[in-house]
Amino acid sequence: MIKKLNYKEIDFSLYSKCLDQSLQKNRYAKKEVLDLLSESWELLVYGNYEFVMPIPIKKKIGFRIVIMPLFCQQLGIFGPEHNEEIEILFLEFLQKNYRVYSYAFNFHNLVTQNLSKKKNYFIEETEYQLLRKNYFKGRKSTVKTAQYLTFKELKSTDFLDFIKSNFKGLDKKGDVNQFFRYMNFLESENKLRLFGSYKENELTNMAIIIDDENRFSLLGLINDDQYKSDNGASFLIDRILKENIHEKSFDFMGGSIRGIEVFFKSFGAILQEYPILVNSKKDLLKKIYKK
Template identity: 65%
Template sequence: MIKKLKYSEIDFVKYGKCIDQSVQKNFYAQREILDEVCESWELLVSGDYDFVMPVPIKKKFGFHFVLMPLFCQQLGIFGKETDEKMEGLFVDFLKKNYKIVNYYFNFQNKISSNFKHKKNYFIETTEYKLLRKHYFKGRKSTVKTAQYLNFKELNLAENLDFIRNNFKGLDKKSDVEKLFGYMNFLDRQKKLRVFGSFKDEQITNSAIVIDHDNSLSLLGLVNDEKYRLDNGASFLIDRILQENIQSKSFDFMGGTIRGIEVFFKSFGAERQEYPIIENSKTDLLRNFFIK
């Protein structure tokens, strides 16, 4: 039997244990991350926290909707094993009890194949020399020609102006401010690392990376277009992998735009697909009074 728990009803000790011991364990389901990025969130639970499913909630026009927050890529169902029947029960419960704008499961959830999917690119821990063999030929060449650049790890404060002046991908000013708030939160939690490529003394590119347990996740890759021909982005990702991939996996966190997808794949990354539920405004209006 699946139960819906309000935030105040959640046993966070049991929740944390379930997430930590789950085969689907990921960064996004951590309580402190959900508390930071979600307006509010609830929890679906089976048994004594044998399986759990965090549900982000946003209030609008006096109603509550399920809406994935910015910077949260995959949630879904978590447990000690993969159980397709149980996952199906969670999905049915979610659909029957919530108005869903969108919800993203994790790539290890094996729910119905008729769901839409999003793509992510990921590199498991490995020897750098072995990974380098899987680089696309063109990427190897690009990295090689950029070796005159310098690589540095920076603190967030000294890189803020560069990020603010060159960051692209978020159109709304409020979303940009959320990004900076999130980076400051991660920095306080000692989970943020910032890397830069330099031409002489001038920064050309910056990589904003989440460092959690045994994984690195690319939160943002910021490029100064004046130095586009210097191939600093390729140089930067290669150096991060060279110094870390033996002990930490690398998550590119997405890949829906063709050019970006090819860029990620060119470093030998494997594609992961995760199921999603998305409803248009028309779908929501059509079903509004059914639930």
Template identity: 55%
Template sequence: MIRKLKYADIDFQKYKSAIENSVQNNFYASKLILDHLCESWEILISGDYKFVMPIPLKKKFGVQFALMPLFCQQLGIFGKERNPIIEQEFFKYFIQNYKVYYYAFNYQNTFEENLKFKKNYFIQNIEYLDLKKNYFKGRKSAVKSSQHLTFKELALSESLVFIQTHFKGLDKKKDMDKFFTYLNFLQAKNLLKIYGAFKEEHLICLATVIKSGKKISLLGLINDDMYRKDNGASFIIDRILTDHISVYSFDYMGSTIRGIEVFFKSFGSELQEYAVIENSRKDLLKSLLRKG
């Protein structure tokens, strides 16, 4: 039986244990991250926290919707084992009891419905030399041609101007403000790492990553377009993999842009597709009018 628990009623010790001991474990589902990113959130549970499903909530048009916050890629159902029957029960309860604007399950959840999928690319921890054998030929060439660059770990304070000048992908000022707030939050929690590629004294490319547990996740890869021919992005990703992939897995955090997707894939990463429920504003308004 699936039950809903409001935030105030959640046993966070049991919730933490359920997430950390689940086969689907990811940091997006942690209380720390959800508290920061979500306007509000609650959970669905089965049994005594045997399976849990966090639900981010946000008010839009004066109505509360299930809506994934910015910078949160995958949530879904978490448990000590994969169980398609239980996952289907969660799915049915979810769509029957929530107005869903956008929700992303995790790549290990499966359902009977023909849902839309999004793509993520991931590298499990592996010896670097074994991974490099799987690099695309063009990526090997780009990495080789970028060895004139210098790799350096940077503080957030050293990186802000470069990020403000060159960051692309967030058009709204309020979303950019959220990004910088998130970076400061991650830094305060010792989860943020920033790496730069330098051509002589010029910073030409920068990567912001989240380092949590045994996983590194790419939050942003930012280029100075004047230096694209120097392959700074290839250089940075290769250096991060060189230094860390034998111990840490690497999560590219996905992309809907074909060129970026191919870039991620070219480092020998594996595709992970995750199901999403996505409704347009128009569809939601129609649904509300019908119910009204």
């Protein structure tokens, strides 16, 4: 009932139609995003594209490994309804036919058997004053004390040096290059927004936002540590929410690291856990040499 299609066999018209009409719709599964972020990918299909499941592939030591690409948080199963039986079929097919290092389903997916969970934080479209009531007390105070800062929207081409100098979390040069390729792609798609906080004339913090239809997604929050005491990150997120949350939801795109999780929650964000299939390197090697 599940068919595996390599990239050249995919009917992208039917694939896109399935995504657009799915209950689980997200931007990570779009063809153009997967084309950019994945080394290669293929597709599992149920019926005539009634349900689909994109599978990112990377070659490691001569073997094809399923691994989530950088900046691609959730994939999983997409279709017109929630159907746990069909999801289990996809999961079983994935485990039987692929060497999986990591594969993240989306938070709508019901399949959870023996799977770990990862955290994401999200704010639905709402009125800012209602959201503000859900801020943690300490966050309200921090935002209030930072009102001497200035909020501006920025042009990406003018601030690459700030990003390069202050970016944290990516150690490999190839990963950093991939980040900038992704930014360039988003800009070409007219989906990139940059916002900054200033102390007098000095840029202290920058938020890199994906502007996608009715949602803002936080791709990166870049902080200059010499201005840490000015609380520019709190000021910046608050102003973005103040000006946009009435018409766009806000996806923090993460939250599994304790300190970052608390920061996101403090703005009244709600938890969205999503299942992830993970194998250790040891277990993966056993599966590789067993076949």
